[in-house]
Amino acid sequence: MKSSIIRFFLALILMTFISRTKAQEYDTIWLSSLDIKKASTGWGILGKDVSCMGKPITLNGITYKHGFGTHANSILYLSLKGGSERFSATVGIDDEEKLTTGSVIFSIYGEGSLLWRSRVLKSGGPSEKFDINVSRIDTLILLAEGAGDGINYDHADWANAYFLSKKPAPITISRPSEPAIILTPKAADTPKINGPKIYGTRPGHDFLYKIPATGVRPMSFEASGLPQGLKLDPLTGIISGKVAKAGTYEVNFTAVNSLGKAQRKFSIVAGDKIALTPPLGWNSWNCFACAIDQDKVKSAADAMLKSGLADHGWSYINIDDCWMIQSNSKDSVVGGDTRNSKGNMNVNKKFPDVKALTDYVHRQGLKIGIYSGPGPRTCAGYEGCYKHEEQDALQFARWGFDYLKYDWCAYEEIAKDHSLPELQKPYIIMNKALQNSGRDIVFSLCQYGMGDVWKWGEEVGGNCWRTTGDITDNWSSMEGIGFGQAGLEKYAGPGHWNDPDMLVVGMVGWGPKLHQTQLTPNEQYTHISLWSMLASPLLIGCDMTQMDEFTFNLLSNDEVLDINQDPLGQQASRTVQLGDLEIWTKPLEDGSIAVGLFNRGLFSSRIVAKWLDLGLEGSYMVRDVWRQKDLGVYDSRYETTLPSHGCCLLKITRK
Numbered sequence: 117m118k119s120s121i122i123r124f125f126l127a128l129i130l131m132t133f134i135s136r137t138k139a140q141e142y143d144t145i146w147l148s149s150l151d152i153k154k155a156s157t158g159w160g161i162l163g164k165d166v167s168c169m170g171k172p173i174t175l176n177g178i179t180y181k182h183g184f185g186t187h188a189n190s191i192l193y194l195s196l197k198g199g200s201e202r203f204s205a206t207v208g209i210d211d212e213e214k215l216t217t218g219s220v221i222f223s224i225y226g227e228g229s230l231l232w233r234s235r236v237l238k239s240g241g242p243s244e245k246f247d248i249n250v251s252r253i254d255t256l257i258l259l260a261e262g263a264g265d266g267i268n269y270d271h272a273d274w275a276n277a278y279f280l281s282k283k284p285a286p287i288t289i290s291r292p293s294e295p296a297i298i299l300t301p302k303a304a305d306t307p308k309i310n311g312p313k314i315y316g317t318r319p320g321h322d323f324l325y326k327i328p329a330t331g332v333r334p335m336s337f338e339a340s341g342l343p344q345g346l347k348l349d350p351l352t353g354i355i356s357g358k359v360a361k362a363g364t365y366e367v368n369f370t371a372v373n374s375l376g377k378a379q380r381k382f383s384i385v386a387g388d389k390i391a392l393t394p395p396l397g398w399n400s401w402n403c404f405a406c407a408i409d410q411d412k413v414k415s416a417a418d419a420m421l422k423s424g425l426a427d428h429g430w431s432y433i434n435i436d437d438c439w440m441i442q443s444n445s446k447d448s449v450v451g452g453d454t455r456n457s458k459g460n461m462n463v464n465k466k467f468p469d470v471k472a473l474t475d476y477v478h479r480q481g482l483k484i485g486i487y488s489g490p491g492p493r494t495c496a497g498y499e500g501c502y503k504h505e506e507q508d509a510l511q512f513a514r515w516g517f518d519y520l521k522y523d524w525c526a527y528e529e530i531a532k533d534h535s536l537p538e539l540q541k542p543y544i545i546m547n548k549a550l551q552n553s554g555r556d557i558v559f560s561l562c563q564y565g566m567g568d569v570w571k572w573g574e575e576v577g578g579n580c581w582r583t584t585g586d587i588t589d590n591w592s593s594m595e596g597i598g599f600g601q602a603g604l605e606k607y608a609g610p611g612h613w614n615d616p617d618m619l620v621v622g623m624v625g626w627g628p629k630l631h632q633t634q635l636t637p638n639e640q641y642t643h644i645s646l647w648s649m650l651a652s653p654l655l656i657g658c659d660m661t662q663m664d665e666f667t668f669n670l671l672s673n674d675e676v677l678d679i680n681q682d683p684l685g686q687q688a689s690r691t692v693q694l695g696d697l698e699i700w701t702k703p704l705e706d707g708s709i710a711v712g713l714f715n716r717g718l719f720s721s722r723i724v725a726k727w728l729d730l731g732l733e734g735s736y737m738v739r740d741v742w743r744q745k746d747l748g749v750y751d752s753r754y755e756t757t758l759p760s761h762g763c764c765l766l767k768i769t770r771k
């Protein structure tokens with residue numbers, strides 16, 4: 117009896133000792149003490165013990181000393197290697213957004229399975245605490261995502277986040293890299309004519325079109341059925357002149373080289389509409405921003421030709437902000453008198469000769485665009501068109517510009533409010549001025565979607581209108597904008613397009629320092645596929661002089677571009693939405709349908725496109741558009757596996 121009591125006490129002492137040493141084995145490791153720079157975030161900074169705005173982490177009135185401040189959509193990968201026992205934190209939207217409409221869902225994945233997910237946490241609402249077992253986990257993923265209403269105000273805090281850990285300690289790791297697989301087949305040496313099949317012009321206005329064709333040079337061109345007033349240079353394929361009379365002209369292009377001959381039909385519609393297909397070109401903002409100058413614009417035109425992009429139908433070279441005089445600037449390069457004695461806009465010293473520049477671009481068969489805004493100043497503080505609209509439109513036309521991006525910005529100081537008449541007024545004024553300028557100038561409205569611009573953009577003369585704020589080169593920005601276009605399809609059509617902003621593939625950076633896009637290869641395929649399905653203007657945002665093979669592959673797939681340029685001009689609709697999986701469809705002029713299968717999720721997933729769900733019946737030939745390959749005839753469905761954030765673009769034709 118005595119000995120069993122002694123044994124009992126000995127065991128008790130031993131157990132206490134063991135559990136003490138076990139507890140002592142674990143260290144508290146704050147998440148914010150790790151290299152959190154490996155995370156990605158939708159906006160602001162990656163906050164080490166502060167919010168994404170750099171303020172103390174505060175949830176429901178409690179300020180936390182430790183924590184990781186992010187903004188949806190944000191993602192962080194960690195490697196634990198079984199060294200950690202528990203992970204805990206309190207999550208929610210930081211009190212700095214208490215009065216707004218933010219909403220976030222926090223999720224934690226371990227080895228590809230969901231370990232924990234929060235409720236939808238809202239601005240000013242309760243936070244949520246968790247404490248989970250991670251002892252068997254190697255790869256841990258922390259995710260904070262917008263809860264289905266975009267990512268505005270989603271300041272997502274992981275407050276008091278820590279691991280109970282022994283050795284090895286947790287470390288943050290980079291997102292697993294993906295191979296940049298090239299899918300676009302190389303263009304053949306034999307001639308092939310690409311680009312739009314329909315083109316709008318106004319009678320009596322300057323006409324310029326270079327027949328886009330791949331194949332070895334020298335190549336010669338013919339065009340039968342050209343309207344009176346146009347002539348073709350058979351050596352360059354450049355058509356110029358002025359169409360004399362309104363009408364629809366069915367033209368036949370031929371391109372010939374030593375290996376063969378190609379033909380393509382092309383309709384020229386001389387009437388009151390231009391931009392009958394979405395504009396295809398380049399814009400200086402996403403790469404150079406205010407570090408733009410005349411030589412860079414020239415080099416962009418050279419690169420569009422030399423890279424071969426022009427042979428696939430790309431044609432606009434658009435200058436964005438910062439070419440004029442910056443108001444009140446002391447800088448001798450961009451400062452000075454904003455206008456000359458006649459009231460005409462002056463340019464800054466980085467653009468020594470605008471007319472020589474537009475002539476240079478036009479001589480090569482390309483078009484050129486310019487940027488301004490209805491306010492006294494542009495977004496970057498340069499001279500705007502306020503009270504000089506007519507004069508400036510005439511100046512743009514004299515210089516020979518073919519495209520005007522007209523950016524609201526400082527008009528905010530002029531507009532009385534955001535009522536429809538106030539939102540529309542400056543665009544109505546500039547449209548009238550452009551119509552009277554005697555030149556075909558594509559009118560691009562840039563006011564970030566205010567007042568549902570898609571409902572009235574066409575009415576005020578817009579050929580396209582930005583539907584959102586500015587894009588940046590990360591997944592949350594691109595997917596938020598791209599997939600957020602669902603429902604806007606009824607407002608787009610030939611001559612008037614929704615514009616979800618410019619492309620962020622290749623070397624971007626908003627100048628002067630550039631970097632490779634932060635989008636993964638699969639995300640880049642999704643970007644180009646989705647924008648093509650959306651019949652969006654495609655404006656390349658990278659430095660084309662530094663374009664790598666992968667980026668060229670993204671921008672030179674004629675079958676993808678044909679979907680974007682389809683003459684029917686129908687923007688794709690979201691037909692199926694199943695969690696992270698989406699199917700979008702776009703009817704095409706030839707009766708076939710472009711089908712985009714997308715996976716917005718973090719893990720690869722099987723997707724099934726059932727004909728019934730797409731409103732179809734019967735047998736369809738399925739073609740893989742990126743690979744330009746028929747996959748066979750399918751009777752009721754097509755299924756495949758999509759990588760994380762990846763897509764598959766199909767064209768299906770009734771058999």
Ligand code: GLA
Nearest residue numbers: 401436437495496523562586
């Ligand atoms: C705004 C526009 C951008 C760009 C800049 C220039 O932010 O949305 O696309 O034109 O202005 O300052």
